[in-house]
Amino acid sequence: MTEQFQQTPSQTIGPFFAFALPYEGGAELVPGHNPLAIRLHGVVFDGAGIPIPDAIVEIWQADARGIIPEARGSLARDRYTFTGFGRDATTLGGAYNFTTVKPGPIDGRAPYVLVTIFARGLTHHLTTRAYFDDEVDLNSADALLSGLSDDRRATLVAVSDAAGSYRFDIHLQGDLETVFLDFS
């Protein structure tokens, strides 16, 4: 790497993004009436266990067949093409809610949704993976999950909480702190 092309540092998203980043349909990767539609939702908490009302959660994932989408149109959805990207701002209660599909396994590995969190107070975003609790066999073979203690592993697994619904809470800090990932 040359001197000329060094990483531009991150800076916090700050508190005042609500008029800029959320967009219509951002959290609906598929329409709710899609027969494959699932709800992927949760609450983002700080180290005191208080829900964070000013976070942005982004997801990126394969489609239901395990294929990474290449189609454009995440910002201007046509309600038909699956683009694999979603963005939601947390509510006053710290909640985010996506309507998406459960990703299919890629090369037979445990499926997951990549989850990225931005917030005031976070100088650099955090990235994690939401695996699914009904993929018992694939999850037990996953290199990341099997390398973690039971407590830590549980933070990466979205829990079925209703038909077609998975809950994935995110704790930035504390006893329940989510496992965050570094790919650099």
Place this chain on the structure above:
Amino acid sequence: MPELEPQSVLSAEIAALDGTKSESGHPLRDTPQSGHPLRDYPQSGHPLRDYPPYRSSVLRHPTHELVRLDPEEVERTSPAFGHTDVNILESDLTIQHAGEPIGERITVFGRVTDGDGRPVRNQLIEVWQANAAGRYVHKRDQHPAPLDPNFTGVGRVITGDDGSYRLTTIKPGPYPWKNHLNAWRPAHIHFSLFGTEFTQRLITQMYFPGDPLFALDPIYQSVTDPAARARLISEYVHEESTPEFSLAYRWNIVLTGSKSTWMEGEHDHD
């Protein structure tokens, strides 16, 4: 609500955490008086997530080490955006209303590349900012400065085949915040960027040269490597300024992502 501390307290904390390289080029590891062990500044160039002078970071940073792992396909790819997502007019923040916004009209331009200098082409840049008076169009912004009916402060642009982008806007004003007593943010434009892989995803802030608030600002100083910090500052480029119209600032952006970027297929890069 605790009483706000004076700038002198904040400045001492900032100084204690600032990265300083020894003559050998390695960061020093002295223990500062603040009680926080002085960390090596991140070689990544990124800010410290645990940066107490920025008070909001105290309960919002993880205490466990991040788990390092190799990216899989999901991390090595990124959503695609294009001109079906972004109208070409969205790159001009001064034409979104009936009249001209108040303030100093500027052009912000540059290139987005990866760590090897290859262009990040046809990707999405989103920007947002305060108006010339330092006020955001955001309902929770309580700063008693005027809103400008002709300025929203939101723009988008898709990078060109060479990774270039160009925005027309108004120079934002500095604004006060409540991190500490008499706290002011240096003027800045927020940038959100996507790369060719999701590991390159970046949200950051672009600053203007010579701002007297840099040394006082815990958000800017959360990047404790002085050389990395300097990469957040745009450069005034007189040759690119348009006579009788606007001043030009260049800001090049580098998204390095994971080390395996070079293994990706040629279709991702020129």
